[in-house]
Amino acid sequence: MTTKSIANLLNEKAGILVLTQLVEIDPYSLDSSERIDYLAALEKQGGWLQALMQDAIVAVAGAEPTADQGNYSNVDDPQREEIAATLKMAPVTAQSRIDVARILTHHLPATCHALSTGEISGAQATVIAKESAALLRKGIDPFQLKYLEESAIAFSEFHTPAQVTNKVRSIIAKLDPKEFEEVVEEARAGRRVSFSAQPNGMAQILALLPAVEAQTVWLAINKLARANQQKFNNRNNSFQESGVYKEDTAYSQKARGRASHNNLSNASAGSDASAGSDESKADGTQFLVKLNLDQLRADALSDIAATFLAQSADENLAHGRPVTVNLTLDLPTFLGLQENPGVLSGYGEIPAGVARLLAGDGKWKRFITEPLTGNLLDFGRTTYEPPQALVDFVVARDRRCRFPGCRQSARISDIDHAHAWEDGGSTSSENLGLLCRRHHRMKTHGGWKLKSFPDGSCEWKSPEGKIFKVSARSMNEVA
Secondary structure, eight states, X not given: OOHHHHHHHHHSOOSHHHHHHHHTOOGGGSOHHHHHHHHHHHHHHHHHHHHHHHHHHHHHHOSSOOOOOGGGTTSOOXXXXXXXXXXXXXXXXXXXXXXXXXXXXXXXXXXXXXXXXXXXXXXXXXXXXXXXXXXXXXXXXXXXXHHHHHHHHHHHTTSXXXXXXXXXXXXXXHHOHHHHHHHHHHHGGGOEEEEEEETTTEEEEEEEOOHHHXXXXXXXXXXXXXXXXXXXXXXXXXXXXXXXXXXXXXXXXXXXXXXXXXXXXXXXXXXXXXXXXXXXXTTSOEEEEEXXXXXXXXXXXXXXXXXXXXXXXXXXXXXXXXXXXXXXXXXXXXXXXXOOOEEETTTEEEOHHHHHHHHHTOOOOOOEEOTTTOOEEEOOOOSSOHHHHHHHHHHHHHOBOOSTXXXXXXXXXXXXXXXXXXXXXXXXXXXXXXXXXXXXXXXHHSSOEEEEOTTSOEEEEOTTOOEEEEOXXXXXXXX
């Protein structure tokens, strides 16, 4: 394959004929310049496939959302669940894909065409659709929409999706300043906080807030962090004067992770340890571990949340229990005989050392699991009345909504009878399970059928007759 022929394929309109030729090419047989053109050509075909996907999504979901269904209007777009389960994605992600597909296919024909020919990427088309959504709902002038769309497409040729986003927002703000104010006010309704697991025992909290409120949160975190930093500096000066403590930078780097965890544990107990930590080396010498301002800000946010949980422990109970951090750890690791990772509910594996530190402050519940699968067999509690014990068992077993792909926490999910009580279903661990409010209503009023099994697994049947199986959840794995 010559450079010229690869370049020709890159310049061709995206489609099945070009894709077929690209599939036959071994990229490792190309020189470095050809490989770059080959990569760009494949990306161009990706836009064509994405354009086909938009039509396919709308064909399943329908051109418009499901009409209001009265008391059960929250059970809208039941096709969303078909798409989510089929494509193995979270329902909220499926809904986002549906919204974008409807906008592209029915309101942004030029963008959809540019996507199908490979002129823009799927990511660029998505941001154009999402940023145009609010104006489309309000009825933007067709000429303004055409100008917005053409400007965004032209800008996309040499810019990233993030840059395209800023460009579209700039155009919208200038098209109609009054409309821009209304769009900003509407955006306030989308404020949210999300949690996502990250590698190496870390997790990320993302907050989308109105600018003023975000600034308030930042100032509070920053103030607490700097106050703790000053307290640490004062302690450090006092210790240096007494000659009892000294700071060891190299040792501090190794101990900082342990100190950060201790800060969170101490904050939950109401003590002040967020500015630094006392550490001891093997020879008994004591050192102060100094934390930088970024670490102190992170600890300050944790401290604020831990303080609130401690003060409100008896309020807003979830299924009769206080909100807690839940950890699964095998006995040999707890005793220090093994170093198996613990499982933090809602996150996943954490190192044995961190798990033992958490376990030291914990109130334990006994879980008996089947050795090979890890499925929960018995909750092991006899001190509570049967109804609460059964709820405890189901919450411990399921941990989140049982619908495929849904990650709604047990704390805000409903206890549901798979086989309805009024139809003869029993109140038993086999027949009970957790469903978020949306999927609970969808099962009751949206045409979905649920079959539950003794090990906690279940099987869903959609209104279209598709079967989706949800396996039992091992207690050794994150739900």
